[in-house]
Amino acid sequence: MSVEGLLAVLQNSTVGRTISGNIGSGWWFANIETLHVLATSAVFGSIAMVDLRLLGVTSRDSTVSRLSQEVLVYTWVAFALSVITGTLLFISKAETYFHNLQFQLKFLFMALAGLNMLMFHFGTYRRVLQWDNALPPPIGARLAGALSLALWICVIFMGRWIGFKT
Amino acid sequence: MQPAHIVVRHWADWISASPLSQWLQDQLWIVPTSQSIHLVMIGVVFGCALVLNLRILGISTSGRPVSTLVRTLVPWIYFAMVVLLITGVIQTITEPVRQFITPAFWWKMFMIVVVLFATQWLARSVRKDPEKWDNGSTRPRTAAIVALVSLALWIGIIYCGRFIAYTWELHL
Numbered sequence: 001m002s003v004e005g006l007l008a009v010l011q012n013s014t015v016g017r018t019i020s021g022n023i024g025s026g027w028w029f030a031n032i033e034t035l036h037v038l039a040t041s042a043v044f045g046s047i048a049m050v051d052l053r054l055l056g057v058t059s060r061d062s063t064v065s066r067l068s069q070e071v072l073v074y075t076w077v078a079f080a081l082s083v084i085t086g087t088l089l090f091i092s093k094a095e096t097y098f099h100n101l102q103f104q105l106k107f108l109f110m111a112l113a114g115l116n117m118l119m120f121h122f123g124t125y126r127r128v129l130q131w132d133n134a135l136p137p138p139i140g141a142r143l144a145g146a147l148s149l150a151l152w153i154c155v156i157f158m159g160r161w162i163g164f165k166t
Numbered sequence: 167m168q169p170a171h172i173v174v175r176h177w178a179d180w181i182s183a184s185p186l187s188q189w190l191q192d193q194l195w196i197v198p199t200s201q202s203i204h205l206v207m208i209g210v211v212f213g214c215a216l217v218l219n220l221r222i223l224g225i226s227t228s229g230r231p232v233s234t235l236v237r238t239l240v241p242w243i244y245f246a247m248v249v250l251l252i253t254g255v256i257q258t259i260t261e262p263v264r265q266f267i268t269p270a271f272w273w274k275m276f277m278i279v280v281v282l283f284a285t286q287w288l289a290r291s292v293r294k295d296p297e298k299w300d301n302g303s304t305r306p307r308t309a310a311i312v313a314l315v316s317l318a319l320w321i322g323i324i325y326c327g328r329f330i331a332y333t334w335e336l337h338l
Contacts, residue, residue, distance in 0.1 A: 030332040034325050037205070041324065044206065045213015059238050062230055070229035074216055153206055160202040 007094040019092035029092060036085040040159065042078035044152050046071045054145030056136040063132040064141070096166050106158035113151040120144035174266045181262040190260040197260055204253040208324060210246040214239040215320045219313040222288075224302055232305070233296035240289045247282070268334040274326035281319040284312050
């Protein structure tokens with residue numbers, strides 16, 4: 001099956017048509033989208049807390065590893081909820097979203113944010129115990145924090161813009 | 167005396183016809199940009215509220231003591247609320263009818279006032295007696311209720327905010 005065919009199948013499925021309001025109450029999209037906003041807010045808020053600590057701006061009385069341990073649980077739970085709700089929203093307008101520039105850019109920014117996280121995790125963070133308390137944190141940590149913050153803000157901007165372009 | 171919804175509609179029409187609102191309405195990038203900044207700050211507030219209140223509720227057992235969380239996170243909540251107010255005012259001046267005629271908007275405003283009082287009460291109580299608050303067994307019993315209500319309110323605020331867009335045309 002071609003990509004276009006798959007998108008059509010998703011969008012015309014019972015799930016897709018229920019969420020988009022073609023069948024049923026018509027309130028599914030609004031509610032799922034609001035849950036998506038709640039979940040993504042928690043993702044961004046918790047990531048921003050760690051990023052700002054990596055920059056040495058806030059939470060300076062906590063070590064980087066301890067703060068990560070405390071906060072990243074929220075990130076992953078909220079991220080799972082974001083993926084579930086996001087997938088459902090995608091299914092309802094698969095053809096439109098797939099070809100939407102802001103949607104594509106949003107995923108590009110998320111991919112870059114993920115890459116940045118991986119590079120940090122397997123790079124500077126491997127020696128975290130040597131700089132856990134250091135202020136300012138090493139340049140690698142500050143760079144990763146700044147990039148992460150900027151990329152996730154771009155993700156939110158693109159996410160909001162999708163709604164104005166579809 | 168005219169019914170309230172007629173009065174607010176009158177205000178909304180007046181704002182909407184003002185030169186500032188007219189100018190803002192012509193700048194098509196302003197509302198999406200303002201809403202995006204609004205969303206970034208909602209993330210800051212909601213992230214802080216989750217970490218702080220779930221810690222008070224004892225659902226998060228590891229991590230910093232409550233007094234440290236209050237000292238670190240409450241100023242960020244207040245900072246974000248200022249930006250949220252500014253962007254919210256910009257959006258309201260640009261589209262006053264949409265906001266003023268929608269019950270979701272007024273519910274949101276009401277819940278914001280309540281949650282800010284709850285946050286301030288919490289912050290003040292913790293600053294007055296940090297040791298008592300850091301220890302789960304000596305923490306006042308009202309703390310858990312306030313934390314739970316605060317979280318519910320933040321969720322309700324975000325819900326109503328998003329639902330302005332989905333319900334305002336029903337009230338035209």
